[in-house]
Amino acid sequence: SQQGEEDPQALSIQEGENATMNCSYKTSINNLQWYRQNSGRGLVHLILIRSNEREKHSGRLRVTLDTSKKSSSLLITASRAADTASYFCATDFPLMDSSYKLIFGSGTRLLVRP
């Protein structure tokens, strides 16, 4: 991976259970984002957490960030079969021309069994 590792690489849970995915990164960051990808489809932005934030919530999603450990976690509560997808963390790197790029971690494949 260009960025770091996510664990677990694959996770299988029962509908209604919580799913926790972890992400580690290598360099200092401005923001960390989580994206979701259904099989063979495009990536969809879920949530962004800034480097000065420690926790953020959005619906059934909860993201934490520990900059001292260079790690983040994504918690999906009360999972549903429709949550089955791959989940990627990504960090952004500012570029000289005021744009930025995203570097992705290696992803966790989540399977939620009905």
Next chain:
Amino acid sequence: AAGVIQSPRHLIKEKRETATLKCYPIPRHDTVYWYQQGPGQDPQFLISFYEKMQSDKGSIPDRFSAQQFSDYHSELNMSSLELGDSALYFCASSSPGLAATGELFFGEGSRLTVL
């Protein structure tokens, strides 16, 4: 709402052939990114453009080239195709004006198969 449009969605080529992928960003987005995703892999940054100028370059082979045109659409040209080029190619767009969100908006991807 308009999304990022990529074409073609599927493409089959022989080794050593050339392929061109097109990307139409969300209106008023001035930054375009190209990513390559092999089977079971994470998306790998290839190249990005901001205001029609190349902004940054990642792990893009010399056989590949890209540009952003005056209407902000972008094309990724791939020559001398190899079997290992088979992948999903994603285009994403954003605007530095959206720096508060930092979000990239992805197209559905172009699946390239090299035989």
